[in-house]
Amino acid sequence: MTKKLQLPLQTMNLVVGFMVWVIISSLLPFIQEDITIPPERIALLTAIPVILGSVLRIPLGYFANLIGARLVFLVSFILLLFPVYFISEASSYTELVIGGLFLGIGGAVFSVGVTSLPKYYPKERHGFVNGIYGAGNIGTAVSTFAAPVIATQIGWEATVKLYLVLLLVFAALNFLFGDRKETRVKTPIISQIKGVYKNEKLWLFSLFYFITFGSFVAFTVYLPNFLVTEFNLSSVDAGMRTAGFIAVATFMRPVGGFLADKFDSFKLLIGVFTVYTAAAVLLAFSPSIVLYTVGTLTIALSAGVGNGVVFKLVPMYFQKQAGIVNGIVSMMGGLGGFFPPLILSMVYGLTGQYAIGFMLLSQVALASLVLVVWMFYQNKIQLQADVFRSTAQGVMVTKTDGSIIAVNKAFTDLTGFEENEILGKTPAELKSGKQPPEFYSTMWQHIHEKGSWEGEIWNKRKDGELYLQWLTISAVQNDAGEQERYVASFSDITEYRSVQ
Known part of the structure; x- marks a missing residue:
């Protein structure tokens, strides 16, 4: 009362x-x-x-x-x-x-x-x-x-x-x-x-x-x-x-x-x-x-x-x-x-x-x-x-030339790369070598035509361990309609796939 x-x-x-x-x-x-x-x-x-x-x-x-x-x-x-x-x-x-x-x-x-x-x-x-x-x-x-x-x-x-x-x-x-x-x-x-x-x-x-x-x-x-x-x-x-x-x-x-x-x-x-x-x-x-x-x-x-x-x-x-x-x-x-x-x-x-x-x-x-x-x-x-910063998915932002300009904490947790180690480099640092060149050509062709792509892809961590990602890449356009940045978000689905 x-x-x-x-x-x-x-x-x-x-x-x-x-x-x-x-x-x-x-x-x-x-x-x-x-x-x-x-x-x-x-x-x-x-x-x-x-x-x-x-x-x-x-x-x-x-x-x-x-x-x-x-x-x-x-x-x-x-x-x-x-x-x-x-x-x-x-x-x-x-x-x-x-x-x-x-x-x-x-x-x-x-x-x-x-x-x-x-x-x-x-x-x-x-x-x-x-x-x-x-x-x-x-x-x-x-x-x-x-x-x-x-x-x-x-x-x-x-x-x-x-x-x-x-x-x-x-x-x-x-x-x-x-x-x-x-x-x-x-x-x-x-x-x-x-x-x-x-x-x-x-x-x-x-x-x-x-x-x-x-x-x-x-x-x-x-x-x-x-x-x-x-x-x-x-x-x-x-x-x-x-x-x-x-x-x-x-x-x-x-x-x-x-x-x-x-x-x-x-x-x-x-x-x-x-x-x-x-x-x-x-x-x-x-x-x-x-x-x-x-x-x-x-x-x-x-x-x-x-x-x-x-x-x-x-x-x-x-x-x-x-x-x-x-x-x-x-x-x-x-x-x-x-x-x-x-x-x-x-x-x-x-x-x-x-x-x-x-x-x-x-x-x-x-x-x-x-x-x-x-x-x-x-x-x-x-x-x-x-x-x-707080999303559980790894996020990476790149310029059109592929150089990485931003990553979040989840990126570091999933890949092992600290922010200062990866900025300025390209996503090639993460390649596993399991996908053929044609895979990437098809992926980028889809991004340029449709503005985005998503699917499974094998990548590697800093320590060399391979893992399966569910990856989404979206193109960011400027006022002129030109693609000027790419935003990639991904999560580790290795355990999920192994259970299936």
Whole structure:
């Protein structure tokens, strides 16, 4: 029963963590009525919680493996009580910055669930499960929508204090219902980092998440104030529109995970970044509120799907180091939410518009699209190489002049020739002498006319032992229809023939 509770419990933990994470950006219009905040520092203030929320994801992912998700969530919620109360009593910009920094713990808990939950489910469901958990992002929408409404009734200070009650309730729920027997992984953090930091897939996945989750965070913290200042919307209206963006991105996350369980993840990411690039270009032209809404909701849709897909890929390629990799990738996603608001503000300060900033965003998305396409084809090549290496049949590839250019491990096992001994030589090294010249003439005539040949043939191993092969030779043609390579696959049928 306890294991079945972990997905709903940890998902709700993420909802609460993300609700707390965006307290300042959700209530900023109300806070500004009481605390003077220089316009040029607004973006920094809303981005500050993202810093610790990003960096802490690495140790929290590691500790989720080491001591279990129950204790990590419990301690995190207790620690969050202090910055939340501090912010509710803040009276200066500096105090908001200090409190906001430590609100980052709320965003950092993301790496706990994506490390813990896959332990309870088979691999073919990891994408959907992590997608459901990631839907806890809706916590940012809850705060963005509800906090301004509540603040109009009881004030922003009292609204912030309500979060203290929520944190205490969920600390108690984790204490009571968290899994005390979760599987632990005790590999030292340095060893895990050494095992993954040279893997290019780690950094490519980090870039993809930097864009997809980073834009989710960036738009979440930036939209409320941006919509008020750029389009003169009310604080409540801006909050509702931001909540709509968050809801779309959150709903699409489990959809992305589900699709990644069913289809090729790289093809899905190609679609994600194609749509994302087009939407960012639209925003770069400073459209009306209607087109701006279309552009942002399109980004929400593509970013949500992308978020789900990325965390299907992580456990596929990093099973033993899932905790540390989840932490690094999710950290980069958090940092992706820190920089865009600052860049947009800087660009606006220099040019008086946001066009260049959004165009930069489109170019980063376009670069990601190119990299995904590259990974897609590299993955296909790797798959072909894996098949070539692991097949039980001996495989030999030759040029049209007969020189051998590739062999697999099974070739060495069957013939005794190591790769470095046979490359550059011809299949004549394997001839047994039992077939007459006419046999080979007929065989090659068939290959040239039909494109392939198969049959029994006697060959010899490196030690001179003769054995009977079942041999298949296929011609590989170029775009002009000319034969440019030959692929031979064979197996030893000596014992089979002797039994008959």
